[in-house]
Amino acid sequence: MVLRSKHTPRSxxxxxxxxxxLSLFSxxxxxxxxxxxxxxxxxxxxxxxxxxxxxxxxxxxxFDEETRQQRAYKILQCSYLTCRYAAADSGEARRKFPGGGxxxxxxxxxxxxxxxxxMESRITEGHVAGAQRLAAFxxxxxxxxxFVDWYYACxxxxxxxxxxxxxxxxxxxxGKVPDVDMMFDCMDKPTVNRIxxxxxxxxxxxxxxxxxHFDIPFPDWSFWGWSEINIRPWNEEFPDIKRGSQRISxxxxxxxxxxxxxxxxxxxxxxxxxxxxxxxKWGAQIMRQDWDEAARDGFKESRLADxxxxxxxxxxxxxxxxxxxxxxxxCDSVALLIAPQYEDFxxxxxxxEHNFWPVDPLKLCPSIKYAxxxxxxxxxxxxxxxxxGQEFMESLTIDRIYEYMFHLIYEYSKLQDFKxxxxxxxxxxxxxxxxxxxxxxxxxxxxxSTASPAPTPPCNLKPPP
Ligand SMILES: *[C@@H]1O[C@H](CO)[C@@H](O)[C@H](O)[C@H]1NC(C)=O
Numbered sequence: 001m002v003l004r005s006k007h008t009p010r011s012x013x014x015x016x017x018x019x020x021x022l023s024l025f026s027x028x029x030x031x032x033x034x035x036x037x038x039x040x041x042x043x044x045x046x047x048x049x050x051x052x053x054x055x056x057x058x059x060x061x062x063f064d065e066e067t068r069q070q071r072a073y074k075i076l077q078c079s080y081l082t083c084r085y086a087a088a089d090s091g092e093a094r095r096k097f098p099g100g101g102x103x104x105x106x107x108x109x110x111x112x113x114x115x116x117x118x119m120e121s122r123i124t125e126g127h128v129a130g131a132q133r134l135a136a137f138x139x140x141x142x143x144x145x146x147f148v149d150w151y152y153a154c155x156x157x158x159x160x161x162x163x164x165x166x167x168x169x170x171x172x173x174x175g176k177v178p179d180v181d182m183m184f185d186c187m188d189k190p191t192v193n194r195i196x197x198x199x200x201x202x203x204x205x206x207x208x209x210x211x212x213h214f215d216i217p218f219p220d221w222s223f224w225g226w227s228e229i230n231i232r233p234w235n236e237e238f239p240d241i242k243r244g245s246q247r248i249s250x251x252x253x254x255x256x257x258x259x260x261x262x263x264x265x266x267x268x269x270x271x272x273x274x275x276x277x278x279x280x281k282w283g284a285q286i287m288r289q290d291w292d293e294a295a296r297d298g299f300k301e302s303r304l305a306d307x308x309x310x311x312x313x314x315x316x317x318x319x320x321x322x323x324x325x326x327x328x329x330x331c332d333s334v335a336l337l338i339a340p341q342y343e344d345f346x347x348x349x350x351x352x353e354h355n356f357w358p359v360d361p362l363k364l365c366p367s368i369k370y371a372x373x374x375x376x377x378x379x380x381x382x383x384x385x386x387x388x389g390q391e392f393m394e395s396l397t398i399d400r401i402y403e404y405m406f407h408l409i410y411e412y413s414k415l416q417d418f419k420x421x422x423x424x425x426x427x428x429x430x431x432x433x434x435x436x437x438x439x440x441x442x443x444x445x446x447x448x449s450t451a452s453p454a455p456t457p458p459c460n461l462k463p464p465p
Contacts, residue, residue: 039072042079043150045160045429046437050153053136056187058155064439078436083428104403104459105395107349111408112464114209114216115415117201122417128181131202134191135183139163140422141409142179144170147422148429154186156228157442160434161221162186165405167431168224168451172402173458178413181420188320190215190342203412208321208342217345218408219401222323225445233449234326235398237304241330242390245308250332250383255376257312257336257368260287265318269338269361273316276365283372284314284365304330311382312336312372314359329356332390334382336371338364345404346396355388402451403458411461 043050047061048071065071118127132138137159138149146166153159162184170177185191185206190213192204197214207220223234231237256279263270277286307313308331315328315335321342329335335356340347352358357375360367375382422428435443 035076036072039075042075042427043153044075044079044437045148045163045434046157047153047159048075050150052155053152053185053187055134055191056155056189061153074437078433079427082433082436083430101403101457101459104407104461105349105400107346108404108407108459108461110217110345110348111404111411111461114408115411117214118203118415123203123412123415125181125418127200127202128183130200131183131192131204134185134202134204136186138181138183138423138426139166140181140420140426141166141170141177142420142422144175144177146170146429147426149423149426157226157438158186158221160438160442161224161226161446162218163429164431164434164446164449165219165221165224167429167434168449169402169405169409172399172451172454173406174453177406178410179420180409180413181416181418182409182412184218185215186221188318188322188342190320207323208344210341210343216408216412217343219345219405220323223398223401224449225442226323227439227441227445231304231327233398233445234401236448237327238330238393241304241308241327242332242394244304244306245331245333245390248309250311250386251379253308253333254285254310255283255372256310257284257314257372258287258310258333259284259314259316260307261289261316261324262318263288267316267318269364270316270318272361272364273314273338276368282365282369283312284368285310286314307331308333311375311386312357312368314338314368315340317342326393326396329389330393332383332386334371334375334386335389336368345408349392350389353385355385355392357385398449398451399454402454406458407461 041049046063048063052058052060063071065074121127128138132151136150136152136154138151140147140149146163148163154162183202183204185204187206188208190206190209192202192214194201194212194214201214203216204214205216205218207218209215209217222231225231225233232240259273261270263274273284273286276282276284279285304327307327310333313328313331313333313335315322315325315337317338317340321344325335325337325340325344325347329350336359337350337356338359339361350356357371359371375385435446438446
């Protein structure tokens, strides 16, 4: 009794701090463990903790940060702590436009054709969920904020520049981009086959489609830049190519058809093209692009602006769709298109013999020879085809591209029969978080393709006929 009364008042005095310290210690430990666990499962725009897409495998990406701690810190910083402190779009930039936006170009009509499969059924949560196994990531926009759920890594910086484009769209039309839930894939081959999916078409955005696929074409990343091979944002690259094309007048150019690229991409047409490499016999000059060598000299030799020396330029699809079409059309050479199977959002606006010349893949070399001979005998007409090709690309300004994205997303959102909500595993992606993950060169490209609010509303999409 005496013993107890002597000791009881004392026991809490050291026990309490001990217990407190111990629990704080284990709590911190638990927290650190938890944080570590979360971070090792967080997918990021540069591909942390993500596998390459199984339908198109590519090497794992190298990461800048050396240690595990550095990586954890970067993911914590960029993915979890950046957007919270970024200035939210308060909607104050929301504006009333003074005038009308004018009519959209004809090729915007493809938006309705692309969305046609869901006109009757509308787009349900089931449709979106059905596209998930073909998608690399999911974008959910709610109240002007963008959330991304990652499934697979994208090759190079495609995901980063694609998401940047979407963020710039929201900047261009503040408060106007509707709530939307979209699945994206970032590889070059469409996957939603029309026969296989005829019972239940699933909506999947990617950079191209074909007549046999339901995939919905979306402007590709390179309009905002392709830092790995030094292709700058379109609003810098196009004017530069145009200036380059003006250095030699069309008539003074080499009167032959030119192609430079990589024939080793399991593309039968590119292999066959090698056999047309004979200036006198076929009127064609076919060159191999050595990417490793080009990379070593920093792509100085492959500057696109220095590639308009020929009257005719050949476009040949590679493994699938190719980003090079826009750059070929941008030179005012006559674009010789070898029956493209893949379409991107703008190529639906091309008209044969008006702004390009079609080449028959079944009679490849003779067809190229015919085009070259015809052009060299009809200088004025041929020159005009080349010029109209360039004019078409000139009219495709980055502002036009934002208008296209706006209408595509708007029409898509009208078909959704549910209210989009960010999935629990998604994270907000904002400009600051992309810049946080970007390397120095990517950051420079991203900054240079920043959009500002549009002074006029988007063009008017023609009503359905
Ligand atoms: C095509 O022919 C030219 C000139 O003969 C040659 O320099 C070039 O290497 C050839 N291209 C290929 C891909 O073999």
